[in-house]
Amino acid sequence: MKTANQILANLRSGALSAVDLMAETYDQIARVNPKVNAITGLLDRDAALDLARQADQSDATGPLHGLPIAIKDLANAEGFVTTRGSPLFANDKPAPADDIMVARMRAAGALVIGKTNAPEFGLGSHTTNPVFGPTRNPWDLSRTAGGSSGGAAVALATGMLALADGSDMMGSLRNPAGWTNTYGLRPSFGAVPSEPHADSFLTQLATNGPMARTPEDLAMLLSVQAGDDPRQPHFTPLPKADSPKPLRIGWLADWDGAYQMEAGILDTCSEALAAFSALGHAVVPLSAGFSAEAIWESWITLRSWQVSTLLAPLEALPNGRTSLNRQAIWELDRGKAMSAHEVHKASVTRSQWYKQAAHLFEQVDVLALPTAQVWPFDVTLDWPQEIAGTALDTYHRWMEVVVPASLLGLPALAVPAGFGAAGLPIGLQLIGPRGSDFSLIQMAQPYHDAVDWTDRLPPAV
Template structure:
């Protein structure tokens, strides 16, 4: 019997060594999807079972073509995968034709032997950290199906947590690989900007807030998928090489907690994350309470300016479609209207703040090797809510202010790894962000692998 909760590394080793048939793995995967997906709604646009089995039989009849040979995978429904509709969770595209080509990252996974069997659910246009949309509905947290799984890679995280997938891709502008990982007890890595090439759109210099990346149930599997996704591509020449060397000594970890009180946190989050910090300390790393030396409000002002400006450039063509604006949700309209109204000098001012934070972060990395923050400021909220309006008595003034804790890494393209931190008194998971200098992705993963094997909460799986 195939253990779908085994590591992707072990499953793939079984296929390479002939102990596991890709067709048997596919059959077990579809059994699991049929049992678990109706209750959580993580996978959408799933292939017909017989068609998927035929692809797996073909994989069994050929020599392995790459490190993911024979592994079922589903692609986040913001990326193009040939043969599948890319809906982006929007009614504008629900009836669109299937994509004819793969995006760069998807092509790399297919070239490595992965078998694409469907899409993972995402918020409409990927906006907000709550995976729900008018096309497919909400993705539910497997630890409590009345709660959100986060987003925008919520479908991917839930598919991993429930054993429907062993590896998953995602994307991260504002915590989309980190927040759902933290809320489902899985791992998500926002890579260094430029490590995983994005699509070659018209402008490649100015929009540098978002990146694709891997999700998994353990750091070793994250490293496997990152090695497939990352690397140069001449169509998108912005490239950040990744240092393959692991830590040769215990690391100094700067604990930023709640940014000196600037980030409101729900009760219990800092306690759970402090336990994870203690576990890292027990592994020999030095924990340093650290002052960020930078105003959170300045980061936020810079972020929402650059984000709205960037999001508006992608949404403006959709608004121009017949009845296009009528099909945009209020988050999209908020970003679109702000971005369209922006002056060039406002954008310049925001980028100056970003540059100042980049310089300050470099100074912090002269004192420590890693920065640490929670992955979220609140626990998973009710799946029927749109977003939290208040945290710890403080009003949230935008649809995404409650995700402010992810901005320090996103604003300047730093690698940020979400690791499971533990569980609150209500039994829901929380995660910890480990943030390093650009290019230090594999160092973070190697540190996390030791952590993964040392603490018991990283192996817990929901009973779904």
């Protein structure tokens, strides 16, 4: 399976035409998508081939020129319906304009051919919704692919796309990457602008970002997506990485026992870290020195408060509340019931955790955690009810391991960590200080080249 950089090099040299690439892409989608249900709202094949012919005839030289791409169904792409996985929007008119990130990819030459499936409103790391149904894991079609960028990750893993966009509030780039043997980067907050809608100052939990099959491809897409937007008050510049050097990786494992983990996950991630050690990096066990429960309480307060502000207008629509799923109702009711003092208290905890994380980055260069606390679960389930016999108290507690980076807006790179006893993949999060995105990607490329599991193809292919 060729990388995006290889495909684009062939397009630039003339060894491959955009028309031939588009035909190959649609052939692959026809073979694989009926099994996995990752791409939705697909452009008619003839219309897509017309786009490719125009690309072949153009003198444009954008970094993504001629490359087919599908946009996560939470973002607007001109000419495509943004359903958000909800019946409330399933019959909307096509979006009249691109979101900022989509416009940047299109300006770089990408050819938008459809959308990728996501959970309803992006809630829950399991890509299923009442509009399109579930996206299935190509490594085992009876399992979930994660979410909310599950459609994007599966499209990458199965060769239907060479690059994909995603978004991440609570592991939505990292979890599906980990469960499909691909790469996903949650960028530093402010590096990739979101839309200048509603509040732009207080809500700092979610961000858009790139997904790919290799770190080098990830870096290329991040370079297209990132950059200042004058309408956004927060901007984090991303300097290019320094010359490669050995780094210190702090392995947080299960956070001193605070995170329940299914059997085999920590062992698989430890083997991945051994591969980093073999490349010259120092891996050291590290105690976070901060309460996981305090981080969790801060997170679910700020998350519910933010999500409820987005869902409240929908509740006011005719049949609005009855159209919302259980996850949305849970977030909505919690958020609406919060006082300003509760939100402030949660942000104080966040500030304290940021201070402690800064202290950790004085000891190590990178923090490491698994991308999930469970293996890919049954696709028919709404969410896991327990981990290793311990009952879970919310629909997303099994994703608690992604919260420390999300709460602080830190860059977190999900890399494939290998496969468990059942042949299912899991990922490893590499977390750095703000602005270290390209350094994380740089350290991941030699790892990608060194380990044998990154070249494996899923059975669904």
